[in-house]
Amino acid sequence: MEFDVVKLGFSLAGIIILLFLPPYLDGIARRVKARLQYRRGPPLSQTWYDLQKLFSLPSVRSTRSALFTWAPYLALASSITAALLLPYGNIVPINIGFNLIVFFYVILMVSVLLMLAGLTVQSAFSHLGSAREMQIILTVEPLIAILYGVMAYNAGSLNIARIIAHLHLTPSLVLTYGVLAYALYVESGFVPFDIAEAEQEVIGGPLSEYSGRLLGVFYYAIHIKRFALLWFFISVLVLPWLGTIATSIKAVEVLALQFLLTLAAYPIIAALEATNARLRVDQVVKMNTRMFFAGVIILAMAFMGW
């Protein structure tokens, strides 16, 4: 029974982290970007204030489609579900399928709903944005698939817990970490890969017809999705080398480590964002295709035992 309490505690900690941390992470990024440009920058909770403002505004309705109304909520639910599939300490809040492919698809559902939302309205700009999002997915998914292949072969399982427990250090795994960081960065849609939404332009991407509360829900979903991808990467990067987590004390330490590393990663991301300009779709397609062939070589290395 005592264990259940611990599990509940960690799950709650996880839920609190995944619900409240993501907008603060964005706040960190905005602050760092501002400092790099010699500005003061907004307070850390600015993203929360933005969301609060959006939530208090009514939305302009540009179509009667039910999908238009429901897509933001379903996207939010998908990204939260994806984040719940990850380990916090050594506890996974809900065990509905503790494996890589399910995580991969649940994260993908956020993009699917984003695209469907953009395609329900009669607007060339949101259609274009959705098509751009899909083209990015088309090039980044094979890359992620092949890296999962390396990890699954390395650890002999697709179960995230078993992967964490059984990974062993090989040159191919090191390369996999590098390429995985790149792939997840692209999937998160940070600059220079923010091609779908194209925030700085007058008319943006799939969300151009969204406003008010529905837009707020979508933004929140995207922040949580980015958090989940980063948390996943940090967990896969760090947990295998910490040994078995037998005691609650150690689990707390691990959770703290995950938390701090997530915080620490954001300034790096912000620095990359601040020093890059958005790429064109065809440039990203080209880059990702090259990365895919690099991935094929990495997979071959893994099968040769390197």
Place this chain on the structure above:
Amino acid sequence: MILEYVLGAFIIGGLIGFVKDYRASVKASSFIAFLGSLAILWQVYKVYTSGPVQGTVFGIPVHVDSLSAVFLFIVGIVSLGSALFSIAYMDYHEQRGKGWVYAIAYNTFIASMALVVTVDNLEYFVISWELMTLSSFILIFWKEEKRDLDASLKYYITMHFADTIPLFLLLGLAAVLTGSIHNLSYSAIQSALLTAPPSTKAVFYTLSLLVFIAKAGVVPLHFWLPDAHPAAPSNVSALLSGVMIKTAVYGLLRFDWQISGQSITVGYLVASLGIVTLTVGTLYALKEINSKRLLAYHSIGQMGYIWLGIGIGMVLIPKGGMLTAVGALGMFAGIFHAVNHAIFKGSLFLEAGAVEYATGTINLNELGGLGSKMKATALATLFSSLAIAGIPPFNGFISKWLIYVSGYYSESYILALGAVLAVFISAATLASFMKFYSSQFGGEMKRYSEVREIPAVMQLGEWILAALTLIIGLFPFLLVGFLNNAVSVINNGVATPVNGNIYKIGFSSVLFSPVLFIIVLGVIAFGFYLAFKPEFGKEAKPWDCGSTELEWDEYRLEAEGYYLKYEEKIGAFYRLSDWFYGIGSLIIHYITRAYLWMASYFTKIIDTPYTKVETLEDLREREILYIDEEIFKPLLRFLNIARDVLPGIRLGTFVVLAIIIVGAIVGLLVAL
């Protein structure tokens, strides 16, 4: 035996087509086909609950074991949806007439497919297979539109060379092996092959693989499929893509695995063909703008998944230990995907037909804004599209996921790379169906403001299949026992160690619980919806930058523009595949030329003498005299003259003729 009722129903369905009135004829025959499909499902249920049945149906030896039951289920369930849908849908083709041709061919087609997967004898297998090819050819040809004629001929010629000829050679081989043409039951062939020399086995493998590659539309013999499937009416396309190509999967498992014995080489071949096929088929579908052609290309792509799964099984099952379990999982997933593909592809073709029925076009560039007009069809299409794209919790996800798991666990570089490509192609499928769904149902267009939802019976037909995509996706374990029986019957009892229960499914340490997933997702989505209900202010048209000249209907992305940049970037792939496609077409071209060369000795163009038959158009458009006509022509001419002259003969002439004949006879007698 229930199969007797099945065949009886389809025979009545065919005969009832002779009713004069077009509407009565197609409606009655479609309804009887619906009853026949119900009987098929009844038979499947019987086999599932009380074990395999063996016997004869109207003198045809049949044996419905667990493998046959799975494929009989595919035949039954897709025909059920298609037949219901046809009751109203066939009105759309009323101006073409020939209801009776449709009725006979449609019923024969379903009946022959049911026979193909149940007969227990190579002779009857060949006969049913040919009947299936012939009736499907008639259905593809049925609309007689000029642009479809080539498609149907290409189909028939490909089937003739890659199916009929190898099948008859196979018959000969089997007769030699068993020592008698009268004993070609599967078990006799199986035991004869056990002691056969390797070279004979190789011939057996080659011939049967050729047959099934061509029928399944697996690369490199896929070129007929994207033209032939869309040429038929949509309810038939659903059967062609949903069921007919699955008979090839049945054949592959029955002939190249159970009867001929296990072979790892064949397994690698099947898996590699699957990998190539899934890539080629789906990437071609990505740039297609005709909705039915798009679906047809996806049939090729999804067939690749099925072959990959079965190939993984064939490679790994003989290896023993843990790998046997992984292999059995691959084969299980392949068969599972065959069932799932039949369901969602049948549904998708019916939905394309529904849009065609409502708007009169299948061109994705022109369509749009139907979502608010055809709500039921739109939702059914969304379900089936998400299912084929492998998004949880729909059925496509479960089977694809199990294929990936078996590929990743295979410890073979080729198979693991196959799984990687399968994941990638899953994203391409998603892209393609994002386009398929939203270019038909997304946005709002003035052009289609008058469009009405299709009749209820058609909606019922498509929803039977669309609802199954979700039900199987949520409760995949319902099918595990059914499919596992099929895997074990062809593997001497090796079953897949799929674990789980009614609300979860998994293999070794990877598990997935679709029910829990949908509950979590639903609770979070509903919770946030209730906590932060959407508030709408004013209504406004989407912003078009203040343009005054822009046509409302044109303010959107056309279907062909969706992934243009991506398609440009992988242009090299398309060029390479086009080259291979060109070779296939060239072969067909030369076969056609050979036929024409033969034809030139048997036919004669009579409207312009001294010209020879050179092209297919000559045969179609010129006035042609065939060799049999030429032989009988003098006799016919004489009879024609006699018919014209005889009524005019008067008594006098008759008497004179009689005297001449009598005189001639007397003269002859005297002379003798």
